[in-house]
Amino acid sequence: MSYDHKAIEARWQKHWATEGIFRAEADPSRPKFYNVCMYPYPSGALHQGHVRNYTYGDLLTRYKTMQGFNVLSPMGWDSFGLNAENAAIKDGIHPRINTENNIDTMRSQIQQLGSMYDWDRELASHDPSFYRWDQWLFLELYQRGLAYKTAAPVNWCPKDQTVLANEQVVEGACERCGTPVVHKNLAQWFFKITDYADRLLDDIETLEHWPERVKTMQRNWIGRSEGARFDIEVDGGDSFDVFTTRPDTIFGMTFCVLAPEHPLVPSLIADSENEAEAREYIAAANRASELERMAEGDKTGVFTGKYAINPVNERRVPIYIADYVLMGYGTGAIMAVPGQDQRDWDFATKYGIEIIRTVQPPAGWEGEAYVGDGTTIHSGFLDGLERAEAITRITRWLEEQGIGEATIQYRLRDWLISRQRYWGCPIPMINCDNCGLVQVPEEDLPVLLPDIEDYLPKGRSPLAAVDEFVNTTCPECDGPAQRETDTMDTFVDSSWYFFRYADARNDEAIFDPEKPAYWMPLDQYIGGIEHAILHLLYARFITKVLYDMGLSSVEEPFMRLFTQGMITLEGAKMSKSKGNVVDPAGLFASHGADALRLYHLFMGPPTDDAAWNPNGIDGTRRFLERVWKIATEDYEFADHGADNADQEILGLAHRTVRKVTEDIDRFHFNTAVPALMVLCNEFSDYLSGSPRRETYEDVLRLLLLLLAPMTPHIAHELWEQKGYGNMLATEAWPTWDPELAKEESATLVIQVNGKVRDRIEVSADITSDQARELALGSDKIQSWIDGQEVKRVIARPPNLVNVVVG
């Protein structure tokens, strides 16, 4: 019988599903393993990135199951979002229909890959039974002061016609479509993630099994800066706050700068001789996209006509407006110290402002602003102090004067969650003329997303055009009121879905806290590196909120994070738009899911990007053919007792068990696969000699057990055909016998002065002295020594002897 992958794969997929072997139930008597692949956005069909992800995930699910863990491996759909909506607009099909069709296609392909999930816990974020708990969670955050609505300058994507979170703006452009982002002043909903900045930063230390680079990216994103905040008076009334990390340089302040959006600006310029010029500058700054503002390079600004008083020396310094100061960071105002800050230096040089150095640069310094350490100069009572001491001293002085204090500033800003788009979870709030902002009562949840005809973006949510949706009555005063028409960022959904898996069918509550208390935290989370900041930071934040609410037993959701590399083709990322995707469906038919899985495991280090080689899968398919042949061929077994050949192949099999186990544990799948190939090659050689039945069966059993998590279909089929059992998935993972695994012999490499000059086969338990003797006894080595003095002999039995002569 030949290897008919289609029949075998279909048969076992059906069998696993009907047996329900991956349905998980909490069981405190067993060690649990909660294993999640980041739930996919249902784009239409699986791409090789998904295949890679789910192959790794399923390998672990099966491996850990065989090791006796109670494994939970669920699957769901990140089904709300702009992609679905834009696709729907393009094709003229309602996003729900499109999305649900895509889910069906992808679910079926995931099953064809042989990936096993607990489908009883399947969830989709566009399903009202899921998003009602988004709404519930929103209201909880609102009640805790963690959700608020405010007018603020926000990032606006002119193409997608919606606002974006800071995290979704990449190099001044929309992360999704690349359109340059502009600033708008809009009333929007925010989650107060900044309240958790310190905890989010501190707890990164506890994430031992996260990739270092992801942790670094999160640290940079949170961007903690220590410094001081203090009050500066405007000559003639008013005052403003500034933040600085270098209060020690305060004597060098020769001007101040306010961001164009700073609230004090209008009154400052009101009756100034520069008013017209200033207004024009502010208007231009407002119009300019983020990209244009950055691209200018040259610092620009305008004098307000007003002066500020430096609190340490009463010096009068000019106040400027300049867009290199950002309203969103610190206080939107700075003390400018050109001597110690290159940006201030550039500005001062351009506008002819005085520069005073307050830190002594090193001898021979020819640079411009000096930002390094040094002794404080030209600074009154700070003179002669080193930086740290000067900072302490001036901060204490500011506190004594009652005008300032030490403070910590974060780069992280609050999470903007409103979206002016249709395909998302409606924000459950109502605007009442009498009562103001009113929550939708819990019993009225979910606020259903209505079916509409026209979901084209028009600069406001398409829901705003749906009277039946908008018009409602106020839950408090029963008067006429209007619903919020913005929807939530889909990253809200993905911030807690892994809790919901633990109790996915609960109609009474977001989940029963007892359920995730067993499963959480995730023992393994696998996904793309592109989520290093956005999703993983938001999910950590919401988990901490749930912890504070008493709903989560853990403060950190993801114990081990694995970020896989991308699949590339001819140097480019595979993507629909580039038209270079390799569709798994064709490969299921031509090579089979097992060959595809094995190729993904074999390709290269899982963390690295991997280049797709169209011929690579031929190799893994050939390997499976050989496995098939080994298992199904008829042999004439010899009657003799176990000889050398038997010992060798058994020893290799046990060493392979050890190697594969260790490699899976450290995520080195690309070296586990070759170990199996070597075993098969040697096994074939053994079988072409005079094999014994016992040895054959022992080695074959081990081979199939090791293949079970990687290529489950063929492994199950052969396991059953050989009569070893009818459900390999629940067999115990093999252990290796250290005695059998021991190498009998080794190659002793003999070097003279570090160069390999001879090799001798030796027994593996050779001693140092024996190795030494053998080395010096070798004719070849003697001819290399050639009468020279032997100075040292370094022996590392059984592998190496180095003879040092000269």
Add this chain to the structure above:
RNA sequence: GCCCGGGUGGCGGAAUUGGUAGACGCGAGGGGCUUAAACCCCCUUGAGCCCUGACGGGCUCGCGUGGGUUCGAAUCCCACCCCGGGCACCA
């Protein structure tokens, strides 16, 4: 500019963490099977050179570049070059 990764055959990549560089696979070349091809099987495959009639065997170089440490370096240290990623007017 700053912070991470990474440079090994024609290609993807191994190398027990300082001890035989190139496992395994792809590709390529040669041979077998076949009327022929595909499949499959066997051999060769880092570069240069040498010995031998042949079977075989040997030498030198070689892990981005240059230096260093060491009996011994792809692996550790210093400097530089290149590629990829992240952050970036953050006060």
